[in-house]
Amino acid sequence: MPDAWETKITQIRPNEVRVRGYDIAELMGRVSFGAAVYLILMGELPDEKTGRLMDAIVVSSIDHGATPPSCLAARTVASTGAGLSQSVAAGIMSINRHHGGAIENCARQLKEVINRKHAMGIGFDEAAKVELDEMKSRGARMSGFGHRVHTADPRTARLLELADEAGACGEHVAAARAVEKAFADKGKPLPINVDGAIGAILADLGFSPEVMNGVFMIARVPGLVAHVSEEQAIQKPMRKIDPVNHTYTGPGPRTIA
Numbered sequence: 001m002p003d004a005w006e007t008k009i010t011q012i013r014p015n016e017v018r019v020r021g022y023d024i025a026e027l028m029g030r031v032s033f034g035a036a037v038y039l040i041l042m043g044e045l046p047d048e049k050t051g052r053l054m055d056a057i058v059v060s061s062i063d064h065g066a067t068p069p070s071c072l073a074a075r076t077v078a079s080t081g082a083g084l085s086q087s088v089a090a091g092i093m094s095i096n097r098h099h100g101g102a103i104e105n106c107a108r109q110l111k112e113v114i115n116r117k118h119a120m121g122i123g124f125d126e127a128a129k130v131e132l133d134e135m136k137s138r139g140a141r142m143s144g145f146g147h148r149v150h151t152a153d154p155r156t157a158r159l160l161e162l163a164d165e166a167g168a169c170g171e172h173v174a175a176a177r178a179v180e181k182a183f184a185d186k187g188k189p190l191p192i193n194v195d196g197a198i199g200a201i202l203a204d205l206g207f208s209p210e211v212m213n214g215v216f217m218i219a220r221v222p223g224l225v226a227h228v229s230e231e232q233a234i235q236k237p238m239r240k241i242d243p244v245n246h247t248y249t250g251p252g253p254r255t256i257a
């Protein structure tokens with residue numbers, strides 16, 4: 001018999017499913033979705049506060065209305081008569097460097113700030129300034145900063161608050177705050193956006209950059225399914241989809257009871 005290939009993720013035997021060693025039936029009802037995402041990507045269960053933070057990360061990115069490129073792509077493909085999987089896949093394919101996928105780049109760029117700080121023996125603020133100047137000279141953008149709609153992304157503040165509570169704020173979060181300050185000091189305030197906050201937090205939690213954009217994809221799929229389903233249910237085939245001009249007709253603002 002040829003050598004068997006290896007996987008360390010999930011073990012399947014008759015009547016038994018074990019994710020990273022844990023019986024799936026034991027995880028069900030006890031472990032939140034965010035904690036399960038952490039388990040499958042990191043190999044261990046998170047502590048309670050980190051699990052809560054992971055849950056907040058996936059909730060933060062579940063949807064951002066009808067204008068993001070991924071939503072427009074999914075709706076456009078749905079409007080051609082494509083099925084759910086094709087339409088959602090089109091949305092996922094548009095999660096890249098400039099949308100949703102800024103998480104990985106942001107984490108890598110924050111690492112550059114950290115490296116600069118250590119190599120030059122300077123503080124975070126100075127390192128962020130030097131890094132931004134260097135990036136500007138080669139026409140590069142700092143991923144995870146700036147937003148087309150928000151000047152203060154409501155998701156960022158809450159995520160950083162929960163990260164603080166979980167004791168998860170390390171050098172990457174410090175570097176992100178320093179970059180935000182450096183932009184403001186230059187008279188060009190560009191806030192940490194949700195991708196930037198997630199990139200900084202995941203990096204401080206020890207996630208590998210290669211899987212980080214996947215966390216955004218995992219989070220956004222429910223939103224894309226909802227948009228495709230609504231498109232198929234109430235819109236005309238092959239309509240002209242205006243990226244901006246739409247009206248929200250769902251429930252008004254409400255709070256959790």
Ligand SMILES: CC(C)(COP(=O)(O)OP(=O)(O)OC[C@H]1O[C@@H](n2cnc3c(N)ncnc32)[C@H](O)[C@@H]1OP(=O)(O)O)[C@@H](O)C(=O)NCCC(=O)NCCS
Binds near residue numbers: 144145196
């Ligand atoms: C999100 C984004 C596309 C929104 O851009 P926007 O508000 O439409 O702004 P523009 O692309 O018109 O840029 C306006 C100016 O700000 C600068 N700018 C915007 N975001 C920047 C960034 N992240 N880093 C450096 N400069 C930035 C642009 O270079 C431009 O400068 P100029 O006026 O000197 O030419 C932009 O901020 C960006 O590319 N961010 C990085 C990618 C990212 O984080 N994406 C995830 C979004 S949730």
